[in-house]
Amino acid sequence: MPPGHQAGRAIAADEFVTQRHGDESETVPALPRKVDALDAVDVGQRLDEFDLLTNLGSGAFARVFLARQTSMQRLVAVKISENHGTEPQTLAQLDHDYIVRVFDQRLLPERDLRLLYMQYLPGGTLLDVLHKARKTTWTPQRSGQLLLDAIDEAMEAKGEIRPTDSSVRAELAGLSWPETVAWLGRRLAEALDYAGRHHVLHRDIQPANVLLTAEGVPKLADFNISFASRSPDADRAATAYFGGSLSYMSPEQLAACHPADATTPGDLDTRSDIYSLGVMLWELLTGRKPFPSASSIDSAGATPTSQQTTQGEHSTLDTMLAHRTAGITASAIADLPPDTPPTLRRILLTCLAPNPDDRWSTGAELAQQFDICLNPPARNLVDPPPGSWRYRLRPWSILIMELGVVVPNLLAAYLNYYNVRSLVIDDLSRQAQQRFDLMWLIVTLVSFPVGALLILYIRRYLVLVPYGLRKGKTYDAAILARARTDAILLGDRVFVVLSGIWLVCGAAWAVAMAIDIGGIPARGYLYFFASVVVCAAVAVAYPFFLVTFYAIRCLYPTFLPHGEVTGADSEQMRRLHDRSVRYLAVAAAVPLIGVAGATFIPLDEIGSVIVAIRILCIGGVVAFMGAYWLFRKVESDLTTLEGVTSNRSQPIREP
Known part of the structure; x- marks a missing residue:
């Protein structure tokens, strides 16, 4: 996970503030946290059997390091956070090719911290890819090579060597940029379907939470604010650890954040994650989100005083809800690259439907649509050009x-x-x-x-x-x-x-x-x-x-x-x-x-x-x-x- 990765958010539904990271916004707890124990952890230390080698990222509630596990003599990613949340219990249920594999956890009672060690992926995150895409001028020749270049840059920064003779990388290099987005989306949709069949919601789909292998395969990570709907304490878990990035939230998830709305976190289902996936893929395809972000909404007005903070947060949520319930505008659709297949456009617009009933109901449905998009003869059959x-x-x-x-x-x-x-x-x-x-x-x-x-x-x-x-x-x-x-x-x-x-x-x-x-x-x-x-x-x-x-x-x-x-x-x-x-x-x-x-x-x-x-x-x-x-x-x-x-x-x- 790169620097700037916002890991491990946990928030009570009725006690949140908005914290900004660059041009992104996320909900974070309004209550103070114990900073000393977490901030004291740094590179060069040994925690339990893990030698911390490199800082991979940090956020409001966790820090992530590249570490060597001495007993196994292997490199792992170690996430150190306060001892709360349900991520270990959640990820223990998930074993999938497109979900980061978590090996185990260790508790550090003397510091009241939890150490979660997991599969190390050297290819960076989709946030790195997004940053590179924004810096690259669109041309008809833009292809999956852009994704591979971003991965190679992330690996070079870590001293890793890129793989050779990779059939997956060769496949990606031959895809157009819209097809590359569909290729990534197809695999993440399969991950959401797997999690959904295990009654687990992610609730924080965003580019920083999608890690990449050296070959470009995406893996969904950071289930810290997810919850299992069939766990014994599902009702409590749905609201006890609730947050995420406002900019990627579905309308119903934003409504669950709003104190004046009757929607609760327990009302969310896989369709909310599908909406967030649609926002992320749209941003990856066009370089910008289909809706104004929380930061841009706030920047349009005066900076609120401390007495106006709560009112300002509610106003931001109201504005974001209004944008989402109004649907995708014609100006946002105009941002789509000219070579976007009609099938991909239809898929993303369905993901971003304001009403959950109008979206794909499962990740399997969405994955099948991406299969159609990635098969040119099939997409020409399903979505023929208007003049055909x-x-x-x-x-x-x-x-x-x-x-x-x-x-x-x-x-x-x-x-x-x-x-x-x-x-x-x-x-x-x-x-x-x-x-x-x-x-x-x-x-x-x-x-x-x-x-x-x-x-x-x-x-x-x-x-x-x-x-x-x-x-x-x-x-x-x-x-x-x-x-x-x-x-x-x-x-x-x-x-x-x-x-x-x-x-x-x-x-x-x-x-x-x-x-x-x-x-x-x-x-x-x-x-x-x-x-x-x-x-x-x-x-x-x-x-x-x-x-x-x-x-x-x-x-x-x-x-x-x-x-x-x-x-x-x-x-x-x-x-x-x-x-x-x-x-x-x-x-x-x-x-x-x-x-x-x-x-x-x-x-x-x-x-x-x-x-x-x-x-x-x-x-x-x-x-x-x-x-x-x-x-x-x-x-x-x-x-x-x-x-x-x-x-x-x-x-x-x-x-």
Whole structure:
């Protein structure tokens, strides 16, 4: 931890003052502390079995040193503070790749101090990175190398040697600056999710409390004012040690600091930490916070007298609350770098929503969104540019889907009519021909609307839910999961509906011809059913790819920004890919079946359908090429979406 690190804050909710450190503000206890014992600790001393080597940082309540643990002959970070707070008990529950690992504590009763020794990380903190980013003029070439340079500077100051041949550092160097911020955010979100699942809140997310390894991996530290919501004394712990940096607090955490507000520290949950993470990442991305800091608010007015201190603190809180509840302004959004992906902008704005219900509810949801942001094909699917065809066509989903089904079926129905008319009906009387035409017209006029209504019914969630989302309506997880499943299975369900309609219509035609027309030879029925099979394959196989392509590329991604997606979706996608291969085989077989069927037609009759056979063969080849192109697009989209919904992201392990 670098000099200036404000470690170990503890405060009663109704007894606080604001203490400034540079341009930052934090709440600190109004009661005096015992300074002698803590201030007497310095470099060169031995406490217990720890030789204090270097001062890494100090704050209102603690000092942090680089120390050598003599019994283990290893370097550790030692945090020395007054003997209060719940940090050791809290961190004992947490063992995660993106949370600083605490080894143990020692009590020094003769000085009434506590010594907490933990994993030593040589890469400095995100505060160092923030300072360097502010000093660096933005250019389109700004990249993750800036993060690595800040780490190298921090390591050089400690006499450390940077690692070589690091795949993690190579990955970071290749990221843009917004992608680097997302890369860091994804790992910190996973840390918050882990802590949240253990019912632990941090309550002091800020750059100084994020340590960095030599490879750039962030680790969340300083849980001194956190609390475990399921501990036996959770209600007391929530308020007994409450504080943090005002500039990074969520609206509800600021309200809990305000004596006139009914909100209490015990009302906070992970969404408050997510808000603070959003403020920190916004500041890292733009170089400034999305809201005025406490110091800038105070500097706008006169310095209060001692009698006005309490009133001034309340006024500062009121002003900060007003800024946060008003939301992010257009001028703050204008601070975002031009190369910020729309996905990252959406993620951060959701983190910074004034109402906790409008934020990501868990760190896992947030981590999944960062996965989307870090995957360019996925973020283009989920957040297409406003001018893209996917974005413009979303409101027209009903019309597009119906045309994708109706047009191939109309062509197949006409082809079937032409074949049966030429091979079977033209040899019958004129009256029989007229009755056949009437039957064909009636069946077509009935079956097409019925099929359209059935398809509209099975995709009702794909119509209603996106419309509601565009209007700002919220849906529970079950409804969103149902809509996502409907999008994945839409092509299969359309296939079943169309197959059923062709089967019913074919049987109805055959029965109607036998009853109403009569006199048709057995060979005529054979031709009839062969034609129905070929045309049904045309009507069913090709729409599957059109429907699936549109559902996966344009409909399914609209649901991803609205809640965590479980691994069940990725499993459904893998099965869809396997089925798509079989559908592709059917599409490839259509012209072959047409040619094979033509060999059974007598030579003196083949002339009447030779045009239809040519159309079927040539059209089948062209349609298959289109189906194959759509298949490859669907395959690519499924691979992309499966990668960000599988929940199989692997953490970076310690070297």
